[in-house]
Amino acid sequence: MKNVTVNLIGGRFYSHILRHRRVSSSLSFSSLSTIESMASNSLRVAAAQMTSINDLAANFATCSRLVQEAASAGAKLICFPEAFSYVAAKDGESVTIAQPLDGPIMDQYCSLARESSIWLSLGGFQEKGSDDEHLSNTHVIVDDTGKIISSYRKIHLFDVDVPGGRVYKESRFTEAGKDVVAVDSPIGRLGLTVCYDLRFPEIYQLLRFQHGAQVLLVPSAFTKVTGEAHWEILLRARAIENQCYVIAAAQAGKHNEKRESYGDTVIIDPWGTIVGRLPDRLSTGIALADIDLSLVDSVREKMPIAQQRKSNDFWKAASL
Numbered sequence: 001m002k003n004v005t006v007n008l009i010g011g012r013f014y015s016h017i018l019r020h021r022r023v024s025s026s027l028s029f030s031s032l033s034t035i036e037s038m039a040s041n042s043l044r045v046a047a048a049q050m051t052s053i054n055d056l057a058a059n060f061a062t063c064s065r066l067v068q069e070a071a072s073a074g075a076k077l078i079c080f081p082e083a084f085s086y087v088a089a090k091d092g093e094s095v096t097i098a099q100p101l102d103g104p105i106m107d108q109y110c111s112l113a114r115e116s117s118i119w120l121s122l123g124g125f126q127e128k129g130s131d132d133e134h135l136s137n138t139h140v141i142v143d144d145t146g147k148i149i150s151s152y153r154k155i156h157l158f159d160v161d162v163p164g165g166r167v168y169k170e171s172r173f174t175e176a177g178k179d180v181v182a183v184d185s186p187i188g189r190l191g192l193t194v195c196y197d198l199r200f201p202e203i204y205q206l207l208r209f210q211h212g213a214q215v216l217l218v219p220s221a222f223t224k225v226t227g228e229a230h231w232e233i234l235l236r237a238r239a240i241e242n243q244c245y246v247i248a249a250a251q252a253g254k255h256n257e258k259r260e261s262y263g264d265t266v267i268i269d270p271w272g273t274i275v276g277r278l279p280d281r282l283s284t285g286i287a288l289a290d291i292d293l294s295l296v297d298s299v300r301e302k303m304p305i306a307q308q309r310k311s312n313d314f315w316k317a318a319s320l
């Protein structure tokens, strides 16, 4: 029974990869050779799509299941969306469950990484803040031995009156981060961001041009209204203008009466092509793709924007 399940899941995953390759590539590989080249590539990543709720145990169960799916598909890293472990149903609820990174919630996720020997990108963890009224929206990277190797606190907070939607004021309970963070991993150098950061291209430029990022991570819980208008365009722009892979794990669908997320988890290559996506924008599951760092190199070599871009001094003089 176990084998049957694994095979079915494997077949379904491969069919997603093949479909995307067929759409995104003009080359006519046969299906079989595509599967073989995918299987031999060791830089496979997964990006999760889920609908977290205000129940830590239920969300952990979903994450565990998706980690197992990703590990059996050969992924080295699985990326989870912002607020993967908890989405509040009422204002202020998140602060009450916030914990430090060495607390029991994060411990559970670290064990998960160790047991499945897989790296985790845990975007948007409610990290206990400097007082009981505040938290940090923290993106945590855990290696395959279960060790936290890096963390980034969301810099741009979502204080926005969404046209045709709600008013959000993330800064009411959240402290803004101050540091740009990149870290090495088996799939390349990762640039860490969270959700609303996506609208601020400067942070991605710093990650690529100052910190050497090759893969930009954008765990998110975009609103339905803004996602429909901007999600894919902004993500592909960040990939193209920085010549990086972009992995954007997304919250999807209705979390409670008041909150609904756009969904559409995607993995984008440095040419801007979408190479991983679930068949449905709202379903729970994983998207898979193989990271090819030689593609990052060749895109950058052929279009050398790092050498051609102007310095801050140039722009200062040009604006006098």
Ligand SMILES: O=C(O)CNC(=O)[C@H](CS)NC(=O)CCC(=O)C(=O)O
Pocket: 082, 083, 086, 087, 088, 094, 124, 158, 168, 170, 195, 196, 199, 221, 222, 223, 226, 227
């Ligand atoms: O509060 C939580 O539980 C998790 N955090 C979020 O959902 C955050 C802050 S409210 N959402 C965003 O940043 C949406 C950005 C967005 O939708 C856009 O830029 O258009």
